[in-house]
Amino acid sequence: METFTTVSEMKAWASAERSLGKSLGFVPTMGYLHDGHLTLINAARRENDRVVTSIFVNPTQFGANEDLSTYPRDPVNDAAKCAKSGVDALFIPEAAEIYGPRHQTYVEPGRISETLCGRSRPGHFRGVATVVLKLFNIVNPANAYFGAKDYQQLQVIVSMVRDLNVPVRIVSCPTVREPDGLAMSSRNSYLTPDERRQAVCLYEALGKARELFDQGVTCGLTYVDVMRDRIKLEPDAEPDYVSLVDPDTLGDIEEVSDRCLAVMAVRIGKTRLIDNMLFER
Amino acid sequence: METFTTVSEMKAWASAERSLGKSLGFVPTMGYLHDGHLTLINAARRENDRVVTSIFVNPTQFGANEDLSTYPRDPVNDAAKCAKSGVDALFIPEAAEIYGPRHQTYVEPGRISETLCGRSRPGHFRGVATVVLKLFNIVNPANAYFGAKDYQQLQVIVSMVRDLNVPVRIVSCPTVREPDGLAMSSRNSYLTPDERRQAVCLYEALGKARELFDQGVTCGLTYVDVMRDRIKLEPDAEPDYVSLVDPDTLGDIEEVSDRCLAVMAVRIGKTRLIDNMLFER
Numbered sequence: 001m002e003t004f005t006t007v008s009e010m011k012a013w014a015s016a017e018r019s020l021g022k023s024l025g026f027v028p029t030m031g032y033l034h035d036g037h038l039t040l041i042n043a044a045r046r047e048n049d050r051v052v053t054s055i056f057v058n059p060t061q062f063g064a065n066e067d068l069s070t071y072p073r074d075p076v077n078d079a080a081k082c083a084k085s086g087v088d089a090l091f092i093p094e095a096a097e098i099y100g101p102r103h104q105t106y107v108e109p110g111r112i113s114e115t116l117c118g119r120s121r122p123g124h125f126r127g128v129a130t131v132v133l134k135l136f137n138i139v140n141p142a143n144a145y146f147g148a149k150d151y152q153q154l155q156v157i158v159s160m161v162r163d164l165n166v167p168v169r170i171v172s173c174p175t176v177r178e179p180d181g182l183a184m185s186s187r188n189s190y191l192t193p194d195e196r197r198q199a200v201c202l203y204e205a206l207g208k209a210r211e212l213f214d215q216g217v218t219c220g221l222t223y224v225d226v227m228r229d230r231i232k233l234e235p236d237a238e239p240d241y242v243s244l245v246d247p248d249t250l251g252d253i254e255e256v257s258d259r260c261l262a263v264m265a266v267r268i269g270k271t272r273l274i275d276n277m278l279f280e281r
Numbered sequence: 282m283e284t285f286t287t288v289s290e291m292k293a294w295a296s297a298e299r300s301l302g303k304s305l306g307f308v309p310t311m312g313y314l315h316d317g318h319l320t321l322i323n324a325a326r327r328e329n330d331r332v333v334t335s336i337f338v339n340p341t342q343f344g345a346n347e348d349l350s351t352y353p354r355d356p357v358n359d360a361a362k363c364a365k366s367g368v369d370a371l372f373i374p375e376a377a378e379i380y381g382p383r384h385q386t387y388v389e390p391g392r393i394s395e396t397l398c399g400r401s402r403p404g405h406f407r408g409v410a411t412v413v414l415k416l417f418n419i420v421n422p423a424n425a426y427f428g429a430k431d432y433q434q435l436q437v438i439v440s441m442v443r444d445l446n447v448p449v450r451i452v453s454c455p456t457v458r459e460p461d462g463l464a465m466s467s468r469n470s471y472l473t474p475d476e477r478r479q480a481v482c483l484y485e486a487l488g489k490a491r492e493l494f495d496q497g498v499t500c501g502l503t504y505v506d507v508m509r510d511r512i513k514l515e516p517d518a519e520p521d522y523v524s525l526v527d528p529d530t531l532g533d534i535e536e537v538s539d540r541c542l543a544v545m546a547v548r549i550g551k552t553r554l555i556d557n558m559l560f561e562r
Binding site for chain 2: 007011100102103104105106107108109110111112129130133134137138140159160162163164165166167
């Protein structure tokens, strides 16, 4: 596995591989890799001649009071996992390599970014869209892989690719879960053992929404109430948002028909976790 | 010359040419082509195997009270000029082909777009940056050509390419002028004969600034006063802005040293014209 820390090295390698006719699959990450990331890498492995993974804790997607400085990092282990998973090139730049001193251009994702996490984290998706477009331009992959756990992020990127004619195919991979249902996330490492037990409430709340959908319940507010009630059972759980939305626009659904997304952000102690589940008939 | 009206046709042609190892030069325009545009096409012709020109009057760069609906259009003559100038592919899409009903992602250019024309035309450079990035992604050229008359636009695009790692080389071509010095612009066609005579005041004001620079005058305000005085001589000329700025940041210069840009927007009757001149020692 090649490891690159500069844009010019990464571009040169990717360009040389493309010249040889090799298709590139790209998995952008913030590192501290778990089985969710490895699922993305495996999907990229199956569908492309070469796999590029990036590890970059992107400062522009963190708010002033968020966890940029404490975000978990383990580059040595991450590199070992990438090598073992068949990654061909690992791109692991410093922040100054990605954002020059005169950086001022951003990608603004619009409506899709204004609800849910975008409401609690102003500027977050602007930072995500900007860094993803930059990484796409550096790597120039045929396919890029994103986890469905970050559903709104995925939709922001799908919108960006459509609206800006970005020549990259976006592939969504299903959320990978712990045995008790908790969605895998690098931020799970923040949880104390007691918080970790309580954190299952997100998955269980989504499961209760699924039961309502299977029963044919049509009132969107009922779903939200039932999910909130499950979360409230945990002493250290505080919902940021709990919603039932249209999977394409992310607008609230009042009357459920044949397709909807239950989606939530919940603080467990100081740790903010997100999860979602798509229901379709 | 090939003519394409859809994104998919344009992409397919450009992609096929690149596969054959042909380098692409791209000249994005809003049509109503004049010798300034043809200079860009000629430069592209010299430096690339294939030349692509686009004609698209981009709605997102016009404000609500601006001249989108009256902007001069002459696609038949434009196509003839392109063919005669050796353009290989002309891309001339409708607005709905470029902006789908769900379009919501924009490129925000930052500081460089907030002064000068950006102050009088809020959102203008957001529209410019967005459509230029879209066209770059559709055509995927090696080189793209822009006129120095639209100096701030050029700087916005240079910043965007740098900040978003866009793999396109930006080439600036000198402003082409009428015999009396008026910078060529499609909007010159709006001028009545009397206004056309008055319009030379932009070029002459810039010439007076050049004299000050050649004399070693260091006070930025003196330049602005002298330029404004020349413009005031014309009864139908109304300055929008008249400035002496740093050519890189576009910030006002108080103390002139060895490099500065005189830049202005002036209304002649109802027609807003822009011009600039770079002074360097």
